[in-house]
Amino acid sequence: MAIAKAERLMNLALCLLGTRRPLSKRELRDSIEAYVEAFGPGNGPGGNDDSFNRMFERDKDDLRELGLVIETVESLDGEIGYLARRDSNRLPPITLDAEEAAALGLAAKVWQQARLAGAASGALQKLRAAGLPEDVDPYGAHGALEPRIPVHEAAFEPLMLACRDRRPVVFDYRKATAAHPEQRHVEPWALECWRGHWYLAGWDRDRGAERVFRLSRITGKVRSRGGRYTAPVPDVVTVRETVASWAGEITDRSARIRLRSAAGYPLRAKATSVRELGGGWDELEIPYGHGLDAWLVEFGPDVVVLEPAELRADVVDRLRAVAKG
Numbered sequence: 139m140a141i142a143k144a145e146r147l148m149n150l151a152l153c154l155l156g157t158r159r160p161l162s163k164r165e166l167r168d169s170i171e172a173y174v175e176a177f178g179p180g181n182g183p184g185g186n187d188d189s190f191n192r193m194f195e196r197d198k199d200d201l202r203e204l205g206l207v208i209e210t211v212e213s214l215d216g217e218i219g220y221l222a223r224r225d226s227n228r229l230p231p232i233t234l235d236a237e238e239a240a241a242l243g244l245a246a247k248v249w250q251q252a253r254l255a256g257a258a259s260g261a262l263q264k265l266r267a268a269g270l271p272e273d274v275d276p277y278g279a280h281g282a283l284e285p286r287i288p289v290h291e292a293a294f295e296p297l298m299l300a301c302r303d304r305r306p307v308v309f310d311y312r313k314a315t316a317a318h319p320e321q322r323h324v325e326p327w328a329l330e331c332w333r334g335h336w337y338l339a340g341w342d343r344d345r346g347a348e349r350v351f352r353l354s355r356i357t358g359k360v361r362s363r364g365g366r367y368t369a370p371v372p373d374v375v376t377v378r379e380t381v382a383s384w385a386g387e388i389t390d391r392s393a394r395i396r397l398r399s400a401a402g403y404p405l406r407a408k409a410t411s412v413r414e415l416g417g418g419w420d421e422l423e424i425p426y427g428h429g430l431d432a433w434l435v436e437f438g439p440d441v442v443v444l445e446p447a448e449l450r451a452d453v454v455d456r457l458r459a460v461a462k463g
Contacts, residue, residue, distance in 0.1 A: 145172065146170065146172035146173075146197065147197055147200060147201060149170045149171065149172065150166065150170055150197055150198075150201065151201055151206055151222070153166060153169055153170060154201075154206070154208060154220060154221055154222035155222045155224060155227065157221050159219070159221065160209070160211040160213070160218075160219025160220055160221045161219055161220055161221060162217055162218065162219050162220075163190075163191070163194060163218070163220075165219075166194070166220070167179070167190060167194075173190060173193075173194075176189075176190070176193070177189060177190040177193075198220070205227075206222055206227060207222060207223070207226040207227050208220055208221070208222050209221055209222070209223065209226075290354075291336060291353040291354055291356065292359075293309065293338075293353050293356040293360045294329070294336060294353060296359075296360040296362070297326055297329060297338055297353070297360055298329055300326045300360070300362060301326045301327065301328055301329060301338075304325075304366075304367060304371075305326075305362050305363070305364075306323065306324065306325050306326075306343075306362070306363040306364075306365060306367065307323075307324055307326055307360050307361060307362055307363060308321060308322070308323050308324075308360075308361045308363055309321070309322060309324070309356050309357075309358065309359070309360045309361065310322070310356070310357045310358045311351055311355055311356055311357070312355050312357055313355065314355070314429070319357045319358075322342060322344060322349075322351070323342070323343040323344055323363070324338070324340045324341065324342055324343065324349070324351070325340050325341040325343065325367045325368065325369060325371075326338055326339075326340040327339045327340045327341070327371050327372070327375045328340075328375040328377055329353075329377075330375075330377035332377065335352055335353070335354060336352070336353040336354075337350050337351065337352055337353065337377050338350065338351045338353060338377075339351075339375045339376075339377045341367070341368070341369040343368065350377060391425070391426040391427070392410065392423050392424065392425060392426050393423070393424055393425075393426040393430060393443065393445065393446060393449050394421065394422070394423050394443075394444040394445045395421070395422050395424065395434070395441055395442065395443050395444060396415065396419050396420070396421055396422075396441070396442040396444060397419065397420050397421075397422050397437075397440060397441055397442075398418055398419060398420075398440040399414075399418050399419060399420055400418075401437065401440040402437050402440055402441060405422060405424060405434075405437065405441070406422065408424050408425060409422040409423060409424050410423050410424065410425070411423045421444070426446070426449060430449065431449055431452035431453050431456060432456065434449075434453050435453055435456045435457060435460070441453075
């Protein structure tokens with residue numbers, strides 16, 4: 139049975155870190171079981187040397203990409219050897235003041251999601267082994283507050299891993315205005331929580347544009363797909379700003395409505411200006427974004443849309459649909 143690549147890389151790293159002198163390719167080939175199994179011993183019959191050399195070079199590059207400092211040393215007789223000195227691959231001592239330690243402890247306790255909870259707990263144990271005080275209160279003066287980031291959607295974990303590994307995914311997505319879900323092919327970029335809901339930002343291959351998806355509207359399983367991304371990943375992915383703009387909270391457009399004086403307090407909280415009209419009515423100017431028509435319909439006869447005309451038409455259409463239903 140072939141030995142997994144992760145085990146092969148681990149064994150190669152241990153050999154390079156454990157040696158006191160540079161090891162040649164032949165010595166490494168004879169010392170690492172995966173190489174012996176695949177290509178035979180270095181002093182055995184030839185035929186696989188080129189294949190071994192290609193695998194070894196790839197493995198060496200992978201370890202360097204992971205951060206291992208590998209030195210190439212030429213001996214007096216011209217033989218090339220490799221080693222990873224411990225002093226070149228040792229992290230500096232971790233020194234944290236009380237506030238920094240408390241911040242790390244607090245961050246580690248935020249996650250309720252099982253996979254991340256284990257990683258956070260393991261990280262805290264390593265920090266304590268490196269000198270993090272056991273008696274540091276992660277909540278400081280706010281011990282009564284214990285933050286949590288709830289994750290109820292089954293899509294969260296596969297999407298988190300897909301974002302990390304840069305793997306395209308496929309899932310069924312039901313828009314707020316659609317009766318049935320549609321299949322979406324997405325190159326996931328980032329996940330972010332905004333006002334208690336999780337959102338995914340990524341490249342929608344079907345539409346050829348950036349899109350933001352609310353995880354609670356993903357139905358069924360998230361399925362991974364092979365291949366590379368077709369669109370570049372932005373240096374900064376502004377999920378919250380995109381959702382806020384989509385919801386009308388960040389927009390340069392506004393709507394003008396009439397509202398009964400003793401009604402619609404959520405609308406008043408969003409208003410950029412309020413003017414009394416008399417007769418039990420006020421005039422409000424509010425941000426105009428996606429979904430505003432559906433929100434205004436909820437206030438029924440207490441709201442009259444003045445402008446823009448397109449918003450007024452959308453509200454009228456919704457009210458007529460309700461009346462027919």
